Amino acid sequence: MKCKELHYTDSIHYELEQTAKLMRILTAQLFERLEISISQDEYAALDTISINPGICQRDLAKLIIKDRANTGRILNCLEKNNFVTRLVDIKNNRLVKKLKITQKGIDELNFINTKIKSYLDNITEKISQEEVDRVQEILRGFRLDLEKLVEMKI
Amino acid sequence: MKCKELHYTDSIHYELEQTAKLMRILTAQLFERLEISISQDEYAALDTISINPGICQRDLAKLIIKDRANTGRILNCLEKNNFVTRLVDIKNNRLVKKLKITQKGIDELNFINTKIKSYLDNITEKISQEEVDRVQEILRGFRLDLEKLVEMKI
């Protein structure tokens, strides 16, 4: 008798959404309080670009799970602040805008990382590192399965 | 040397957000494909009310993590479809609107549960039930900690 899954709100799907929603609100409040100049979406984009130098906009959109329109808008902000550069180039014989983080962007990224690290670590302090790692690993597998199921129109 | 946490996009916080985002998109597509008449937010609200009969709007808002305005709008839809009733009553000497699910609402809830169950189960099929339970348990503790940290203006 599986009473666990009778309610959607008891499912792992809903638990995931609620936790993520809270996490997002908390991060926004943290960014506000620490007077961080960019949004958490811009921060995520900047971090993704720093790991994937030369990535084009569409591939970035897929990684940060935003549509191309909003990815472009995020990049407008980052470019205006000189945190990234857009370089028109060729990829698979296609004109694309390749993205690179600037030195100013790297500095900003490090600055934000330093500022928020202790706060973010604090959230998971009650959970052992092994458990955090384990959850992260399972979530990753979960996400990779989801990516196969979802029709991403990006 | 902890290389894991050097990048925000490698953190459990970001992993959580990405996974939840995909989950939300997939659920929306599922609701669309199965021609389910209400949104997933309305579904979550309906489920929450069914578990907490007589709950007032503000308390519901806290549970589904929406502001009062949008919770009210969700309830407008559910009430228009006769899935819930709003009954003006007193709680702590305050006038509140207490919510109850109707028989039609119960039927709709069961109908949706039946329709989506196999699809949702399918997503986590590669993960053992024990692991799902474990992740859910850890996420729950994580969420409860988050609730203490976040300033909820609801």
Place this chain on the structure above:
DNA sequence: AAAAATATGTTGCATTTACAACAATAGTAT
């Protein structure tokens, strides 16, 4: 070679969402 389909980025718009202001009521303070 012409036409159709695909890929990439941008613009416009309609929906969603959050936040602030308001109305009504009740408790608390001066």
Place this chain on the structure above:
DNA sequence: ATACTATTGTTGTAAATGCAACATATTTTT
């Protein structure tokens, strides 16, 4: 008693988001 504050729900509005349409260029099809 009057004024101030707090609670609950609604309305209005500005910002965020997603989706469709477009412009441009390339590949594939006929």
